[in-house]
Amino acid sequence: MKIIISNQSELPIYAQIREQIKEQILNGQIPEGETLPSIRQLAKEVGVSVITTTRAYSELEAEGFIAAMQGKGSVVLPTDNQLLREQYLLRIEEGLSTAIETARVMGMPKEELKDIFDNLLET
Amino acid sequence: MELLEVKNLSKHYKNFDLKDISFSLPKGYIMGYVGANGSGKTTTLNLITGILKGTEGEVRIDGLSHEEDMGAYKEKIGYVGDESYFPDHFKIKHIRSILKDFYPTFSADKFNGFIRKWKLPENKMIKDFSRGMKVMLMFASVLARETKLLVLDEASNGLDPVMRAEVLRLLQEYVMDGERSVIFSTHILSDLEQIADYIYFIHAGRTVFYDAKDDLIENFLLVKGESARIPPALKRELIGLEENAYGFEAVLPSDKAELLGNAFLFEKPTIDQIVIHYIKNKDMDTGKQE
Amino acid sequence: MRALYFLKIDYILTRKQMYIVPLFFVLALVTGKSVSTENMSLLVTCSYMLFVSTIFSTAPFGYCVGKNRGFLLLFPATVKDRVAGRFLYGISFVALLALLCGAVVGVYVMLGVEIPLWTLGAGLCELAVGIVITTLEILFFYLFGEGKENWQYLSNIVRVAPGMAMFFAASYLIDDAQAAVSGTEMDLEVMTGRMMQAGALAVAAALLLTVAAAAVCVKVIEKRDYA
Numbered sequence: 001m002k003i004i005i006s007n008q009s010e011l012p013i014y015a016q017i018r019e020q021i022k023e024q025i026l027n028g029q030i031p032e033g034e035t036l037p038s039i040r041q042l043a044k045e046v047g048v049s050v051i052t053t054t055r056a057y058s059e060l061e062a063e064g065f066i067a068a069m070q071g072k073g074s075v076v077l078p079t080d081n082q083l084l085r086e087q088y089l090l091r092i093e094e095g096l097s098t099a100i101e102t103a104r105v106m107g108m109p110k111e112e113l114k115d116i117f118d119n120l121l122e123t
Numbered sequence: 124m125e126l127l128e129v130k131n132l133s134k135h136y137k138n139f140d141l142k143d144i145s146f147s148l149p150k151g152y153i154m155g156y157v158g159a160n161g162s163g164k165t166t167t168l169n170l171i172t173g174i175l176k177g178t179e180g181e182v183r184i185d186g187l188s189h190e191e192d193m194g195a196y197k198e199k200i201g202y203v204g205d206e207s208y209f210p211d212h213f214k215i216k217h218i219r220s221i222l223k224d225f226y227p228t229f230s231a232d233k234f235n236g237f238i239r240k241w242k243l244p245e246n247k248m249i250k251d252f253s254r255g256m257k258v259m260l261m262f263a264s265v266l267a268r269e270t271k272l273l274v275l276d277e278a279s280n281g282l283d284p285v286m287r288a289e290v291l292r293l294l295q296e297y298v299m300d301g302e303r304s305v306i307f308s309t310h311i312l313s314d315l316e317q318i319a320d321y322i323y324f325i326h327a328g329r330t331v332f333y334d335a336k337d338d339l340i341e342n343f344l345l346v347k348g349e350s351a352r353i354p355p356a357l358k359r360e361l362i363g364l365e366e367n368a369y370g371f372e373a374v375l376p377s378d379k380a381e382l383l384g385n386a387f388l389f390e391k392p393t394i395d396q397i398v399i400h401y402i403k404n405k406d407m408d409t410g411k412q413e
Numbered sequence: 414m415r416a417l418y419f420l421k422i423d424y425i426l427t428r429k430q431m432y433i434v435p436l437f438f439v440l441a442l443v444t445g446k447s448v449s450t451e452n453m454s455l456l457v458t459c460s461y462m463l464f465v466s467t468i469f470s471t472a473p474f475g476y477c478v479g480k481n482r483g484f485l486l487l488f489p490a491t492v493k494d495r496v497a498g499r500f501l502y503g504i505s506f507v508a509l510l511a512l513l514c515g516a517v518v519g520v521y522v523m524l525g526v527e528i529p530l531w532t533l534g535a536g537l538c539e540l541a542v543g544i545v546i547t548t549l550e551i552l553f554f555y556l557f558g559e560g561k562e563n564w565q566y567l568s569n570i571v572r573v574a575p576g577m578a579m580f581f582a583a584s585y586l587i588d589d590a591q592a593a594v595s596g597t598e599m600d601l602e603v604m605t606g607r608m609m610q611a612g613a614l615a616v617a618a619a620l621l622l623t624v625a626a627a628a629v630c631v632k633v634i635e636k637r638d639y640a
Contacts, residue, residue: 010391014337040151043318044295050152051320051335174486175638197489208483210426212476217425218484224418225488 001030001037003046013048017056025065025076026087036066036074125183126150126304127171127272132180134166141166141328144180148321151301153294155319155336156308157398163328164308168276171306172202185271198226201265205277207257211250215243218264228269237263241289254281262293273297275307279315291318316394324398326405336394343397344375348387357382363400363407374400415490419498420505422485423473427502430469434513437465441517455521455528459514459536460583463543466510467576470503470547474554475568482639492635496555500627503547504620511540531605535590537612539583544619546575548626555630 003020005013024030036057037045043053057074060066064083066074103113125147132144141163148154158164169175171182173189173196181188189196202208209218215238222229238245241259249257258278265273279290294305295318309315322339324331332339346361350371358364360382361373374397375383383389424431441458477485485495514536522528553571 012337012341012391040299040301044292044299047291047295047317049318049320049336050298052337055337169639172487174483176636193491194489197487200487202483202487204480204483206480208480208487210477210481210484212426212429221418221422221425221484224421225415225490 003042005046005048014052014055014059017042017046017048017053018059021056021060022063022065022087025079026084030076032076032078034076035072036076038073124150126152126185127306128181128183129167129171130181132167132170132182133178134163134170134175135178139163139166139328141170144325144330146321146323146333148304148306150304151298152320153298153305153307153318154321154323155315155394156306156323156325157394158308158310158325159402160310162325164310164325165276166328167325168202168274168306168308172200172274173197198228198269199271200274201268201270201272202274203258203261203265203276203278205280207249207252207261209249209257209260211248213249214247215245215260218249218260222264222267226268230267234263234267237266255283255286258282258290259286262290266293266297271303273303273305273307275305277308277310279307279309287314291315294318311395319394322394324401326402331401331405339394339397340391342377343392344377344380344383344389345372345392345396346375346383346387346389347372352386354382363403365400365403372400415488415494416497416501419485419490419495420501423498423502426476427469427472430472434469434509437462437510438513438516441513442520455518455526456532456535456539456587457584458517460539460580460587462510462514462517463507463539464576464580466507467543467546467550467579468572469510470506471550471554471568471572473499473502474551475572486639493631496627496630496634499555500548500551500623500630503551504544504623507540507543507547511536511543529601529605531601531608534605534608534610534612535587537609538615539579541612541615541619542579542583543576544616545622546579548619548623550575552626552630556633 001021001024003017005016009016011019021030021036030036036042039053039057040050043050046053057066057068061068061074065077065079067077069075099117100113127146127148129147130145132141134141139161144163144167146154156164156167166175170177170180171184173182173193184196184199187196187199219231219234222234223231237243237259241256241263243256243260243263244252249260252260258281261278273294275294279287282290291314294307297303298305307315307319316336319336321333322336323333334342343362348370350366353361353364353371357375357379360379361375364371364373374392375389380389441462444458444461518528518536550571554568
């Protein structure tokens, strides 16, 4: 597991941790069934507060990526296709939204934007 | 479960009052006690260690108060100050022998381990130690015995970056088992900010805020922009407005973000920035009253 | 028990002055030799030793000021323990030098100098005075100056003046005593008995005073901050 904290990032530290763990679960770097380091262990390794790592873990739990097992710590859950699909969908939407927002700001017509999209798809 | 409970702690001096300090720190967490010089940080910590007597209020460590069992209470505390509190003419062997006398849980092996690890000179008198060595010797003396609470008064001031990193590691290791806690005072947060779970901010002997650090950072925005464009509704909410020829900087509670519109730049503040603007705000308030 | 730990701390604090103590022993031996033609003058030597002891017996106050005291305040011990340790230091130091006095006398006895027994009683009286002076000095330091920095100058006067006064007074009184003894018609045995009695009583009274002074210090200091 790799976690790199940036103080320059606009993302709060707990969110940076959450996102990086999520990323590694989704791309298989952290396999299903693997036990994550304890909240306190992680806080010490990364050099952040316990409350910060607690929050990162509880959000990962809420999103269904990990589960706290009694006496075993936090275990990575199987990323079934549905969850995976949802996550990817979310990212695609995010990326496209940024593009659309930019197009609106400069007043680009819908058709022109679609052309760009089609062109990019074919390259 | 709370490790340190402070209730309505007050200390009256001729020209300074510490008033109604209250907080509780749960087991396994680190708290930063933050304030400007002279705001009452050291007074509070000395009241916690019991070497000062409060005018009012109560302190409990692990459920025990100083009055109930002074010996047991003091044994729970490990204190590291901003200056060496060892007699100048002592050598390490003297300190080792005396700690062994007074503290049943003192481990000479652990102590010697720290001495070797941090290369503290066995044959020099404490007064000839460097500042960093003095601080590390204090850490060695408290970490070599069983304690519940570390009380650090500006302990990392004047340490070089390598030693500061070592201190951070030590503190995080200390709270690792979830049973012990740390309270440290400081007037500059810098690297200590990262590991603090809670921040208590004191100004002129009074509480300003006490909250989980992550919540604090989330609850405030650092706002920058052109002074001329601040609408009155926004101006009322800005904390510690600081203006110069080119613009202004202030802190704003996040729930007032809608007042900003698109005209201003805002970003995630550091605890230091929140503190600085709060102090500025307080000083402006007292200025108005006078 | 913790009082003894504090006593130990005081001895470590002042360990340097322990190196000088044997020097005083030698000095006492040498000066004793030069005046021992009149055997009572050994008392002068002894009162000199006690004078030295009253200076040294409050030394820990000078070594442990300001921030240096933090270590002691943080211990899980009561004010009573700490004060008792400090008084024990003072008294034990006076006792130590009294023993050295005894050793000096012993050396002279072995060298064949005749020393009248009644001087032992007078010596006990001097010891009592030494204990009283040390007690009052410690009391003074606790009540007015414990832990204060920038206090060195006054504290030196307080430490030296009473002992010095005692030393001169003793030298003066010894001359008187000598005259009185040679002029008296009292039986030497009776007088020796009385002197011994007076000496023992004086030492006992002095020690009682020490205990009382220590109790006063504890009462006063317990209310203080940084205590």
